[in-house]
Amino acid sequence: MAATAITINPLLDTLGPQDGVEIVTKQSPTPQAREKDNVPSRTLLAEQADIKRTVGKIALLYALGFAVAVSHHCFNLNLDGRAPLSQSFTLQVGLVFAFLVRAFVAGATGTALLQIAWRRVKKRAFTLYGIDGIFTITKDLTPFFLLELWERATLICILSIGIWVMPLASIVPPSTLVIEPGVYETTSLCEVSSLNFGALPEYGSQRLGRLADDYYSADSRKGAYSAGPSTILRKLGTNVAVGGRILGMPSPCNTNCSYTVNFNGPALKCTDEDWKSQDAPWDPLEIFRFSHHYNSSVSSNGDLWTVYANPKKEERRYSESGVPLRPYLYIEAPERKEYYIKCFKCSLYNATYNVDIDFTNGVETVTYELSKVAKFIPIIPDLESSLPNYEQLAYFAYNHYFTGNEGPFVGEIFEYGGISMRGVRFNTDIIFTNLVTPWITLSQDFRNSTQNFPMDNLREGFEELSHNLTISLLSRSDLIVSSKIMTTCTSLSYRNVYRYRSTQLYVSYGPLMVFSMVVIVLGLRATLKNGDICQWGFSQIMLTTRNPSLDEMGKGSCFGVVHSGSDLQKHRLKFGELRCNVESTIRHAAFGLEDEVVDLSAERMYA
Structure with a gap:
């Protein structure tokens, strides 16, 4: 069907009204024409x-x-x-x-x-x-x-x-990724000190070793003779008791290394006892006692009683007449709160020591753990035999170790009257150990002065002291029980490394x-x-096609600079479909004024 369109030619405005109007009749586009568009x-x-x-x-x-x-x-x-x-x-x-x-x-x-x-x-x-x-x-x-x-x-x-x-x-x-000081670990085999209480010395005129500093005679008439603990052992015991720590030992690798050593050795285990139930002082099977106030069914025997109640190093000798078999240590001390006499007994045990030794910048740190703790029951030595067996030698080594702890504990802490305390004894060796530390609070009236002793953990203190002494034996290489073993040492070295x-x-x-x-x-x-x-x-x-209206407003701005008097600065522009050529299948897309454009359609094609 034909369509009629009216076109007004502005160039003919000067003519008459009839001449300025041109009637144009156009046919609607055929499908073939639309296809071309x-x-x-x-x-x-x-x-x-x-x-x-x-x-x-x-x-x-x-x-x-x-x-x-x-x-x-x-x-x-x-x-x-x-x-x-x-x-x-x-x-x-x-x-x-x-x-x-x-x-x-x-x-x-x-x-x-x-x-x-x-x-x-x-x-x-x-x-x-x-x-x-x-x-x-x-x-x-x-x-x-x-x-x-x-x-x-x-x-x-x-x-x-x-x-x-x-x-x-x-x-x-x-x-x-920065550079920082790093720690490197390297492992290697190194020779370290250990203990072997089962080591057998050369028998005869040779001494048993520096642990005991005595000898065993081959003379069957004297049997096994012990002169008591050595001076070295006594010094070790005193240093450990006074210092309250394990004695230092040299590093087998360098200033920063660590290693572990395991060995069997003696240890004390203490239990509470009734202070009235102590054995008789003249029992030859007792190794020694430490107690000031002693109550027993056996009557006192003058000075000899004092010797046993307050033992002295030079008076503790053992010979063939009596070999001590039951190593007990009786200790009496006042309780902190009630201040009544408390007694505990420490027995000798055999234990496996698992010792970790660490050196950090040359400073030694020792940690340990005990396992396989068993009470030490020695075999009675054969006094008629000229060659002691392994158990006898080990027993005497343990025995001397035990008596080596005696020195620091000779002396009393308090003076007693009956079972009551009168005061502190400051001239005894035990006062200088780390186990007891007295302090006195004085006032203007001396009668109101007080004195106290921190003894709540005294029993545990004796056990720890025995452990420290055993481990401290590693610091001496001239003892008969000293030995060298190969173990894995971990060394630390410091150098710069990358850190992410x-x-x-x-x-x-x-x-x-x-x-x-x-x-x-x-x-x-x-x-x-x-x-x-x-x-x-x-x-x-x-x-992109131009918009005629924008062309008119953008006069003088063809180089991209908007003229200050241009109307473009006053209007909002939108990109869309221009409202023209509505009959064409190809629409014109461009920027235009809001009332000149409509939203684009995804179903249409735009030129």
Whole structure:
């Protein structure tokens, strides 16, 4: 069906009214004509290819950024703990990694943000300055001061702030691999001191060893003769008791090393006893006692009673007439609170010592643990035999060890009247040990003075003292029980190494990758809704059709500078379909005034 159109030619306005009107009759376009107006299918394919290329570009850039970030992590992880090459080398490599991560991720994020901006100018109208600001806000800070952008493109402003702070993510990563002093462990076999109480000496005129400093005679008429503990052992016992610690020993490796040694040795185990139930003082099977107040069914025997009640080193000798078999140690001490006499008995035990010795900068630290603790029950020595067996020798070694503890404990702590205390004895050896430490509180009235003793853990103190003495025997290499064994020593050395601060790398790259992913997701969503790609190249600007009304308002601005008197500054512009050629299947898309354009349709083709 034919259509009639009226065309008014403005050039004929000077003619008459009839002459200025031209009646034109046009036929409606046939299907064949419409087919000619259609854009070839290759144009659709080209646009789809552009979308795919842009999406692929975004994905590729993000994947490259992520891969470089992982490579930076692997590089640092590989050097962590190794000897440093050069601090400047690792810093330069870190700068390269950080630059590439930021460049790739920023490229993907910027491309995605451009699609979001393109979607916004299609949906809403902006002034010319607003449109310029949307597409330059990631390169220029000035658009942030445009209120129009914060009102009509808030999301773009917020995302652009993230684009601006992205370079901060490349500051910390180069310094995540630093050089610090490191500790290295090396293990090797080394010779260390140990104890062997079962060692058999050369029999005859040779002495048993420095542990006892006595000898065993081959004369069967005298049998096994013991002169008591040696001077060395007495000194060791005194030093341990007064110092309250294990005596030091030299390091077998260097100033920073550690090792473990295991051996069997004597130990005391103390239990509470009734102070009235002590054995008779003349029982030849007792090794010695320590107690001032003694209550027994056996009557006192003058000075001899005092000797046993307050033993002295030079009076404790054993001969063939009586060999002590039950090594007990009785100790009486006042309780802290009630101040009544308390007695406990310490017995000799055999135990396995597991000793850990550590040297740190030459300072020795010893920790130990006892296992397989068993009461020591020696075999009665054969006094008629000319050759003591292993058990006899071990027994005498234990015996001398035990009596070597006697010296520091000779003397009383208190003076008693009956079973009550009268005062402190400050002239006795035991006062100078670390087991008891008296203190006196004096007042102007001497009768109101008080005195106290911290003895709550005295029983445990005796047990620990015996352990310390046994381990301290390792400090002397001239004892018969001393031996050398090979064990594993762990040595520590200090040198500079690389240290990887992975947390700082995660904190730097993590937010960058998450923010970029958010922008990319929003950008892909905008791309799907746009139906096309925003590429601000010269060819796209050249091929974009002009709007006649904008041509009129943009006179004098052909070089891109908006004239100060131009109406372009007063109107909002929007990109959309121009309202012309309504009958054509190919529509015109361009920037125009709000009332000149409508939203683009994904089902139509635009020239």
